Amino acid sequence: MEESGAPVSDRRHASHRVADQLEAAIDAGKYPPDRPLPSYRRIANDYGIAINTAQAAVRLLSARGRVHIKANSGAYVCNEPRAPAPGEELREIQTDVARLRKQLNDVSTGLAEVERRVDEAMNHLTSEDK
Known part of the structure; x- marks a missing residue:
């Protein structure tokens, strides 16, 4: 949000x-x-x-x-x-980076699923054309 x-x-x-x-x-x-x-x-x-x-x-x-x-x-x-406190800001940055990595991983996983579904749909369409 x-x-x-x-x-x-x-x-x-x-x-x-x-x-x-x-x-x-x-x-x-x-x-x-x-x-x-x-x-x-x-x-x-x-x-x-x-x-x-x-x-x-x-x-x-x-x-x-x-x-x-x-x-x-x-x-x-x-x-x-x-x-x-020493290291406090670094810990906050590390937390942000870890959160961003997780979000990137989630997006990547979602994208891979979309690509798989598109491939299945394309294969289905080409098999119907035969």
Whole structure:
């Protein structure tokens, strides 16, 4: 899913775009320090994205030091941006790459199935012509 209003030229993953928009809202004071961000479901609904994409956006904000995530409680805006822990950004990139590889594999598998069906249909058509 894509969030509405995203420029066509912005080819970054939706999680990065939403994280940037949430960070801008934090900077503008919409989400004050020590207060929670909206729930993942609310972020997903507000931005027209999947819940897992909303979770990835919040993880990006955490990696940037803008929020801290409390288990079973949500994400809370940090008083002051903190420096990301060593390797935090790299882990986020590795997670994104793994997700993209899985999506590519799924698309490839689907394409192979479509090609197989087209071949079957073509074989069926040519056998009827004889």
